[in-house]
Each structure stands twice: as structure tokens, then as C-alpha cells.
Amino acid sequence: MKQLILxxxxxxxFAGAAFADGHRNPAPEGAQAYIISPAxxxxxxxxxxxxxxxxxxxxxPAGTExxxxxxxxxxxxxxxxxxxxxSGLPATDxxxxxxxxxxxxxxxxxxxxxxLQMLLxxxxxxxxxxPVMSEVVTITVN
Numbered sequence: 001m002k003q004l005i006l007x008x009x010x011x012x013x014f015a016g017a018a019f020a021d022g023h024r025n026p027a028p029e030g031a032q033a034y035i036i037s038p039a040x041x042x043x044x045x046x047x048x049x050x051x052x053x054x055x056x057x058x059x060x061p062a063g064t065e066x067x068x069x070x071x072x073x074x075x076x077x078x079x080x081x082x083x084x085x086x087s088g089l090p091a092t093d094x095x096x097x098x099x100x101x102x103x104x105x106x107x108x109x110x111x112x113x114x115x116l117q118m119l120l121x122x123x124x125x126x127x128x129x130x131p132v133m134s135e136v137v138t139i140t141v142n
């Protein structure tokens with residue numbers, strides 16, 4: 001009996017991972033992520049407050065499966081063309097997850113020039129199809 005329960009549990013976990021891998025939820029037409037501040041070309045000091053927005057969709061925490069919703073991921077110095085958009089986004093120093101539905105962050109960034117871009121992920125951190133992503137914002141931290 002114990003082996004049956006373990007096998008069933010493993011099957012459920014692997015099925016969930018398989019569903020998230022390679023499955024992208026549709027994005028509504030016209031959905032748009034954007035960075036409210038800082039402005040493109042801004043020179044800022046630490047700590048940097050980054051405020052992000054979303055139009056045409058709603059925000060829902062990670063793990064909440066609802067149509068036309070997602071949560072933000074901040075790409076720092078990361079080209080989205082280097083990411084596997086068919087899988088859940090990894091959490092790294094350059095791909096910051098906001099699975100709680102947050103719409104801003106205050107963060108220390110090294111001095112220098114940085115690119116910032118928002119990428120919306122669905123309930124399982126997988127980008128929508130087509131991806132809902134902001135324009136790139138370039139800032140200088142002094």
C-alpha cells in the first residue's frame with residue numbers, strides 16, 4: 001500500500017511538471033507589461049525602486065491558475081531570446097520572480113549601466129503565448 005501511495009504521488013508531481021513544461025497559456029490580444037519607473041535613460045542611485053505595470057491582464061500569485069492572469073519577472077541584463085519560453089523561468093539574480101503578485105521592488109544594483117525588462121509568467125512561471133513583455137529600459141546606477 002505504501003508503494004502504491006508513493007507511486008501515485010510521484011505520478012501527480014511528474015504530471016504537473018510535464019504540464020508546465022512545453023505548455024504555454026494564451027495571452028489576450030493587446031496585453032502589455034511595462035516599467036513605470038525608472039524611465040529609460042535615467043541615472044539613479046541605490047537603492048533603485050522599480051515599479052512595473054500590466055495592461056489587458058490581471059495579476060495573480062504564482063500557483064493561482066486563472067485565465068488572463070500572471071505575475072511579473074524582472075529580467076536584469078538578460079536577453080529574453082536566450083530563455084526557454086516553453087518552460088518555467090528559473091529564479092536567478094538576473095531573473096527575479098514576483099510570485100506574490102508584487103508590482104514593485106527596491107533593489108541594490110551594482111554601479112554601471114543595466115537593462116531592465118518585465119516578462120509575465122503564468123501560474124507556473126511559464127511565459128504566455130505570445131510573451132507579455134515590456135520594452136527594455138536602460139538605466140545607469142551611480
